[in-house]
Amino acid sequence: MSPPSLLSLAIDATLLNLHNISDLSFLPEHVLSDLFLRTLKAGKLTERILKIFIATEKEEVISMIQALNIQLVMTPVLPTSKLMSQVSIDKNEVDIVIAAFHSDLTSFLEEWRPIFSGFHLIVVQDPDLKEELKIPKGFDIDVYTKLDIDKLISSSNASMFSGYACRYFGYLVSKRKYIISIDDDCSPAKDNNGDVADIVIQHITNLKTPATPIFFNTLYDPYRKGSDFVRGYPFSLRSGVPCVLSCGLWLNLADYDAPTQSLKPELRNSRYVDAVLTVPKYSMMPMSGINIAFDRETVGPAIFPALKLAKEGKVRWETMEDIWCGLVVKVVCDHLQLGVKTGIPYVWRNERGSAIDSLKKEWEGVKLMEEVVPFFQTLKLSQDAVTAEACVTEMVVAIKKEKGRSHPELANAADNMVEWVKIWKEVQSRVLV
Amino acid sequence: MASPVTPTPLLKDELDIVIPTIRNLDFLEMWRPFFQPYHLIIVQDGDPSKVIKVPQGFDYELYNRNDINKILGPKASCISFKDSACRCFGYMVSKKKYIFTIDDDCFVAKDPSGEDINALEQHIKNLLSPSTPYFFNTLYDPYREGADFVRGYPFSLREGVPTAVSHGLWLNIPDYDAPTQLVKPRERNTRFVDAVMTIPRGTLFPMCGMNLAFDRELIGPAMYFGLMGDGQPIGRYDDMWAGWCMKVICDHLGLGVKTGLPYIWHSKASNPFVNLKKEYKGIYWQEELIPFFQTTSLPKECTTVQSCYKELSKQVKAKLGKVDDYFNKLADAMLTWIEAWDELNPSTQLQNGK
Numbered sequence: 195m196s197p198p199s200l201l202s203l204a205i206d207a208t209l210l211n212l213h214n215i216s217d218l219s220f221l222p223e224h225v226l227s228d229l230f231l232r233t234l235k236a237g238k239l240t241e242r243i244l245k246i247f248i249a250t251e252k253e254e255v256i257s258m259i260q261a262l263n264i265q266l267v268m269t270p271v272l273p274t275s276k277l278m279s280q281v282s283i284d285k286n287e288v289d290i291v292i293a294a295f296h297s298d299l300t301s302f303l304e305e306w307r308p309i310f311s312g313f314h315l316i317v318v319q320d321p322d323l324k325e326e327l328k329i330p331k332g333f334d335i336d337v338y339t340k341l342d343i344d345k346l347i348s349s350s351n352a353s354m355f356s357g358y359a360c361r362y363f364g365y366l367v368s369k370r371k372y373i374i375s376i377d378d379d380c381s382p383a384k385d386n387n388g389d390v391a392d393i394v395i396q397h398i399t400n401l402k403t404p405a406t407p408i409f410f411n412t413l414y415d416p417y418r419k420g421s422d423f424v425r426g427y428p429f430s431l432r433s434g435v436p437c438v439l440s441c442g443l444w445l446n447l448a449d450y451d452a453p454t455q456s457l458k459p460e461l462r463n464s465r466y467v468d469a470v471l472t473v474p475k476y477s478m479m480p481m482s483g484i485n486i487a488f489d490r491e492t493v494g495p496a497i498f499p500a501l502k503l504a505k506e507g508k509v510r511w512e513t514m515e516d517i518w519c520g521l522v523v524k525v526v527c528d529h530l531q532l533g534v535k536t537g538i539p540y541v542w543r544n545e546r547g548s549a550i551d552s553l554k555k556e557w558e559g560v561k562l563m564e565e566v567v568p569f570f571q572t573l574k575l576s577q578d579a580v581t582a583e584a585c586v587t588e589m590v591v592a593i594k595k596e597k598g599r600s601h602p603e604l605a606n607a608a609d610n611m612v613e614w615v616k617i618w619k620e621v622q623s624r625v626l627v
Numbered sequence: 628m629a630s631p632v633t634p635t636p637l638l639k640d641e642l643d644i645v646i647p648t649i650r651n652l653d654f655l656e657m658w659r660p661f662f663q664p665y666h667l668i669i670v671q672d673g674d675p676s677k678v679i680k681v682p683q684g685f686d687y688e689l690y691n692r693n694d695i696n697k698i699l700g701p702k703a704s705c706i707s708f709k710d711s712a713c714r715c716f717g718y719m720v721s722k723k724k725y726i727f728t729i730d731d732d733c734f735v736a737k738d739p740s741g742e743d744i745n746a747l748e749q750h751i752k753n754l755l756s757p758s759t760p761y762f763f764n765t766l767y768d769p770y771r772e773g774a775d776f777v778r779g780y781p782f783s784l785r786e787g788v789p790t791a792v793s794h795g796l797w798l799n800i801p802d803y804d805a806p807t808q809l810v811k812p813r814e815r816n817t818r819f820v821d822a823v824m825t826i827p828r829g830t831l832f833p834m835c836g837m838n839l840a841f842d843r844e845l846i847g848p849a850m851y852f853g854l855m856g857d858g859q860p861i862g863r864y865d866d867m868w869a870g871w872c873m874k875v876i877c878d879h880l881g882l883g884v885k886t887g888l889p890y891i892w893h894s895k896a897s898n899p900f901v902n903l904k905k906e907y908k909g910i911y912w913q914e915e916l917i918p919f920f921q922t923t924s925l926p927k928e929c930t931t932v933q934s935c936y937k938e939l940s941k942q943v944k945a946k947l948g949k950v951d952d953y954f955n956k957l958a959d960a961m962l963t964w965i966e967a968w969d970e971l972n973p974s975t976q977l978q979n980g981k
Contacts, residue, residue, distance in 0.1 A: 386739060409917065410832035412794065412886055413801060413816065420818055422811065425804040426833025426867040428917050429910060441765065448766060451778040458775070463766065465773055469820040477827035479763035480779030510778070517779035536765050563781045567762060 205229050209236060212243055219250045227254045239264070265331075281399045288398065289490075291316045291364035291375040297325035304330055305381045309392050316364040318343075321356050338363055346621070351613050358483065358513050359499030365490060366621050372401055373494075374487040376442075377510065380541040383445045386466050396539035397440045397487035400470055404434025405533020407475040414471040415535070437472070437533040438493045439523055442485035447543040449482040449510065451560065455549035470537035475528050478571055481520020484510065485541045488523075495582040496526045498614035500607040503559050510547075514559040518607060521570040526585040529575045562603070569597060583615050635748050635755075639664040642725040642751070645717035649673040650731065651680040657734050659684070661745050665727075668717040670695075673709055690716060698971075705963040710856025712865030714836070715964075718843060718850050719971050725754060726847075727840040732895035736798045739819050749889035750793045750840035753823055757787025758883020760828040768823040768885065787825075791846040791882040792873060795838035796820075797893040802835045804863075804910065805903035808896070823887035828878045831920055834870020838891045845882055847972075848932045849873045851964040854957050861953065862905030867913070868957075871920045876935040879925045908951075915950050919943075933965050940965075 198206075205225065208215070209232050218226060230247055233239050244264065247255050290313050292299075299317065303310070307330075314334045319327055321340035329335060343355050343363055355363045358377075365373055374397050383391045403417040409431050416423045416432075423432050448463035455461070473479050488497060501518035527534050573592060579585045590608045598605035644662060646652065647670045655662060659682070667687035671679050675691035695716055696703045706716045711730065718726055727750055736744045756770035761784050769776045769785070776785055801816040826832050841850060849872050852865035877884055923942055929935040940961035947954035 410826055410830050410886075412796065412832055412835065414820060418818075420814065420816070422801070422803060422807055422814065424833050424835070425802050425807075425863065425906075426835075426870075426913065427804075428913050430914050431917075443765065448775075449778050450775055451780075454775050454778075461773070461775060463773065465821055467767065467820055467822040468818055469822060473763055474827050474830035476829050477763050479765060480777050482765065482777065482779075514779070520779075536763075560782060563779060564783055567781050567784075571761075 201225070205232060209233060209238065212238060216246065217249075218246055219252075221250070223252045223254050226250060226252050227258065230255050230258060234262075281402045283395060283398050285313055287371040288394065289314055289316050289364070289368040289370040289373050290394070291318065291361050291368065291373055292378055293317075293358060293361035293364070293375075294319045294327055294378060295323060296378065297323060298328045299378070300328055300330050302378050302381075303333060307332070308390070309382060309394055313394065314370070316368060318355075318360045318364045320360050321352070338367065342367075347617065351610075351617065354499050354502075354610055354613070358510070359502075359515055361483075362497070362499045365494060365497060366618065368490060371489060371491050372398060372487060373490045374398075375483065376486075376541055377484045377543070379544045379546045380444070380485065381544060383466075383540040383542040385538075385540075386468060391539045391541075393442060393485065393487075393539040393541060396470075397442065400440035400535045401437050401487060401489055403437065405437035405472040405535055406431065406434045407472050407528070407533050408435075410474055411471075414469040414537070418470070434472075435531050435533045436489070436492070437535050438489040438527060439481070439534040440470075440487040441479075441481055441520075441534065441536040442487070442539045442541060443467075443537065444482075444484055444543040445540050447545060449484055449543075450549075452512075452549045453560070459549070466540060468538065470535050473524070473534045473536055476571075478521055478524055478567060479534075479536065480517050481523065483513075483516030483519070484543065485539070486516075492532065493523055493526065493582050495615050495618050496523045496586050498611060498618075500610040500614065501562075501603065502606070502610075503562075503603070512559075514562065517559075517563070518566070521566065522586065522589060522611075525570055525573050525575070525589065526582050529579065529585055530582070558603070562601070565597065565601060566604070569593075583619070586611055586615055635752050637664060638725060638751055641723050642666075642727060642747075643668050643717070643721040643723045644747075645670065645714055645721065645726055645728040646731060647672055647711040647714035647717070647728075648679060648731045649677075652682065652731060653680075654731050654734060655682050655685060660743075661735070661747050665747075666723070668721055670714050670717045672711065672713045688720075690720070699967055702963050702967040702970075705851070705854070705960040705967065707852065707855045707859070707865065708857040710859075710862055710865060711836070712852035712855040715850060715852040715865075715869070718847055719964075719968055721843060724842060724844050725751070725840065726843050726850075728836060729839075729891065730837045730893075733797070733837055733891040733893055736890045736892040738890075739821075744889050744891070746795060746838060746889035746891050747840075749823075750795060753793035753885045753888075754790050754840060754842055756790065758790045758825040758885055759784065759787045760825050760878070760883050761788075763827055764824075767887070768825070771823065788881050788883045789842070789845060790825075790885055791842050791877050792834075792884045793823075793840040794832075794834055794884065794886040795840070795889045795891060796887065797835075797837060798890050800893040800896045802837065802893070805899045805906050806910070808899035808902065812896075812899070819890060820887065823885050826874070826884045826886055831871055831874055831917065832884075832886065834866050834873065836866030836869070837893065838889070839866070846873060846877060846932055848965055848968045849876045849936055851936075851961060854953075854960050859953070860951070861908045861912070863902060864906065864909040864913075867909070871916065872936065872939055872961075875920055875923055875925070875939065876932060879929065879935055880932070908953075912950060915947065919946055933969065936965055937962060 317337045319339045385391050413421050499515045501515050575588050579588050590611050593608040644665050645668045649672050669689040671691040675693045707713050765777050766774045850869050853868040855862045855865045925935050929938050940958045944958035
């Protein structure tokens with residue numbers, strides 16, 4: 195065995211002292227390549243050192259890096275939020291569901307990588323989207339396509355999952371307790387301190403701390419750090435009720451309807467309101483599907499793509515399924531003594547589509563709301579309805595009876611609700627999907 | 628749709644500022660830039676022989692206990708003594724449309740950009756724009772600049788209803804009850820929540836009288852702050868009581884209540900042990916009071932604030948009299964209050980806001 199050459203020893207010495215070295219560009223290429231390989235073998239390739247090698251711009255090293263597909267992995271160390279000290283987040287309890295309308299999800303997922311990294315993602319491809327999805331590496335992701343939908347859902351019901359509603363398929367097949375779902379035209383927002391708003395931590399915190407629907411707390415969520423119940427708040431109501439739905443908000447392009455956005459094209463939401471609050475009992479609200487999270491185990495059966503508008507499209511202005519869902523869920527929650535919160539977290543919503551074009555389509559959604567809201571405000575369920583499924587079933591009867599004849603789309607929605615509950619029960623009872 | 632950006636009217640001839648006090652009003656110096664144009668009504672509690680010093684340059688009228696007794700005669704029994712509840716006397720004698728009331732330990736707060744907050748201007752904005760109690764807007768007050776109604780909000784509800792009350796909040800010392808104060812003596816409210824919102828119909832809330840404005844013509848007679856302080860078994864529930872009565876009546880008459888901005892800076896933390904003694908009974912009683920107010924309903928024949936209030940006092944006697952005899956006295960005082968109000972405000976037959 196011949197002793198190591200002087201060059202070899204020199205390279206080894208360099209390897210030992212890599213922490214002191216900030217520039218390798220003076221090295222001849224063959225020495226550099228050797229050093230690189232030994233660095234890899236010794237397991238010493240850190241982000242800093244990789245950058246130094248790349249900075250030499252030496253062809254051989256660069257092509258080695260590319261051939262080995264070495265990438266800078268960005269898992270930034272996020273500051274331990276004050277919120278986390280109160281609530282612990284078990285990643286195994288959370289599924290993040292995204293509906294894909296465009297095939298290239300790279301920029302969207304890269305933007306969300308610091309927040310989504312480590313969590314399981316369910317991506318449901320819009321059945322009308324023909325191209326294969328482009329998804330960057332490094333995510334724990336399951337993709338569902340039209341094929342998967344067709345396998346599980348009968349063809350008569352498959353239309354329930356088209357367009358924006360395809361995400362509900364993700365809710366159906368998830369096996370976890372909490373779902374977080376955002377539209378694919380949203381980016382992370384910054385709070386008033388300039389910190390990125392972590393929607394996962396905030397939504398789960400909202401869901402894991404009680405809600406207070408019976409009496410309004412003027413300091414908003416009393417379970418937030420630095421806050422509490424105010425004078426005059428009955429003590430018997432201070433333990434609250436479980437929160438099962440967390441509705442987030444949007445900066446930049448808020449969730450306005452088409453007429454509003456058309457009339458005020460410049461209107462942008464720049465106000466970050468640092469609050470989350472419980473929506474009081476019996477108070478109805480418009481639930482926006484753009485940024486929500488919910489307890490799938492408790493209210494999953496009540497969150498469904500039931501209401502389809504005749505000319506529903508691929509932009510939010512042309513959908514109502516989430517609004518309808520929100521009214522149903524609120525009635526269910528009020529009846530079952532569960533809570534709904536609204537407020538933070540915020541997402542940054544980007545431009546997509548034209549409000550005016552959406553206006554041109556016949557927009558029955560607006561007219562429908564006039565009928566639908568008073569109906570839900572006065573709807574009462576029986577004492578026997580003690581689960582979300584039971585509530586939905588009773589609601590279906592009421593909808594068909596009172597609105598079915600005059601509004602076929604509502605009768606249709608009721609039918610969809612029935613189908614959903616059936617499918618839900620079926621899927622939950624299976625061991626494997 | 629949101630209102631266009633126009634400067635907020637001063638309303639200096641339409642608004643009175645009511646301040647209850649037992650000490651000199653030096654705190655007004657800090658408020659001078661904002662309060663000077665307005666007329667003040669100072670209600671002096673406690674010893675009437677004490678002279679209250681008001682900073683120069685303010686236009687005010689001052690009432691001490693002797694004045695209250697002279698003006699109301701035997702009806703003065705409904706006005707509390709040795710409790711800031713006496714402030715409601717100021718509401719009664721005012722001749723203006725709007726009232727703003729503030730405690731004398733409340734100062735000008737700063738918003739996150741460091742600017743002084745003109746609390747009065749925000750209250751006026753709140754009162755002059757509609758409320759939306761029938762459907763919750765997730766972007767809060769849709770009439771604020773930069774906001775609007777969200778998708779799904781029924782168009783028929785977008786006109787809103789008249790706003791009767793604007794409930795402001797406090798930075799620094801939060802308005803906690805005595806038990807909470809004892810457990811968290813150092814907690815300070817540092818979170819500036821940049822929102823105003825309507826409290827939905829059918830929802831009750833704890834109304835704090837520290838930073839409050841209302842439309843006297845719409846809801847004045849309902850703003851009775853009850854029997855508190857000297858000779859009474861309870862204190863620190865005056866504003867709570869008024870808030871619950873007021874909200875039930877507003878819900879009945881289709882009027883709105885807003886909460887949120889503006890913030891003031893609350894500087895003094897009262898002694899939690901003293902507070903506990905005052906609030907003690909209230910903490911137990913509120914467990915009965917809340918269900919009472921939540922289930923109370925007013926007949927549709929009650930179309931004025933006074934008739935609603937009188938009806939409410941009947942129900943208080945009938946249902947709460949058995950909780951404690953105090954409520955019998957309170958129910959009587961509520962009637963006395965309405966009589967006194969009508970005597971001092973004869974021409975204004977207050978209608979509902981519609």
